[in-house]
Amino acid sequence: MDIQHPDLHQLYPPHLSTLKARADKALLRGGFDHLVVAAGQAAYQFLDDRPYPFAVNPHFKHWLPVTKAPGSWLVYTPGRKPKLVYLQPHDYWHVVPEAPAGYWVEHFDIVIIRDAKEARAHLPNDAARCAILGEANAALDGFTPNNPAAALDYLHYQRSYKTAYELAMMRVASKLGARAHRAAEAAFRAGESEFDIHLAYLAATRQTDNELPYGNIIALNEHGAVLHYTELGHAPPAHAHSFLIDAGASFHGYASDITRTYASAEASEFSALIDAVDAAQRGFCTKVRAGQSYPELHIHAHHVLAGILKDHGFIRMSAESAVENRVTSAFFPHGLGHPIGLQVHDVAGFQASDSGGTIPRPAGHPYLRMTRVLEPGMVVTIEPGLYFIDMLLAELKAKPAAKDIDWTKVDAFRKYGGIRIEDDVVCTDGEPENLTRDAFAAAG
Structure with a gap:
């Protein structure tokens, strides 16, 4: 299946204009003259020369689709063309980043350097006048990331509102993920092991583990009860009753995050429970609308899931009683979802305003990852679940x-592990856009 890419030449300039306007205001609030963003440096394992997989600073890839150029820098001064200080080292041990090319290069003054220390000569002279975003290990002589709160609070809050360019990137990431989910389901139906299902997924995305936005959760049977299961059994189980896959894909620095659960042909009762959760999840997705409180939607999900538990004979109490007595929290112990974009768990999910502050989680729901009211341009995941987790059931x-x-x-359902259904959904001025369901529809 070919993935149709959007016309990035048209979408990128308005995106860049939006980022410049945001940076102008963030610098004004912090009293700075320049925004300087470090791509980041490779970090090495203790007592070894093996680097950890490089993860670019999300603020860097917000401006341009460059994710594999450690040691590079971006400089923006209001009223001037942004500058990219791009490290292409003289190196025969490693692959050197390719020369900048594509739809975005004409919008930057680009300086090529061969040694990371050379960057300092191309950064503003007075570091005190700069908002410098990055990790401590990106520091150069006399030029250290300060990550000023006034600037970051504003930039993080505004990152919640995706530009048309960003939504286009996320649509492609969703299509890549949906295609790979189809391949993973086929591998499950063929009786493959978790490890081999994972390999089928990688082959379908054409991405390595380190290029994916997060580590795949490929869980057969009771492993689905481990919320972040990443062990990957190499041998298939004697009987594959169920399959839970939580896996996404990346495109130009943007992520998709998709979860599906499947039952074996003979697991009819579990299949019916999956269908019930899927129907409920679709209903929650339709409520991703401007003005909707995300915590209230999370609480609503608990009530709906309590009704499913009652309808399927797991509980005898009312849905209201199940939520009040925290029975549903044993079966649905995580939050309904989270913001997504440049990062899988994107920033500012709890932020009260563009000046900072925190909106607390509702009492009794410590793992909810978002407490804001939904607004147009936000993208969130909707991922309800029902699990049979031994520790929580014992409590x-x-x-x-x-x-x-x-x-x-x-007890009869413990062997299935659990169910989670997850879509990435855009809040608009009207009907929500379900990136995930659209991508699966396109995949056939």
């Missing part, structure tokens, strides 16, 4: 509410 069994739970039914 639940010791509570008074345990008497209203069918433990025989619960």
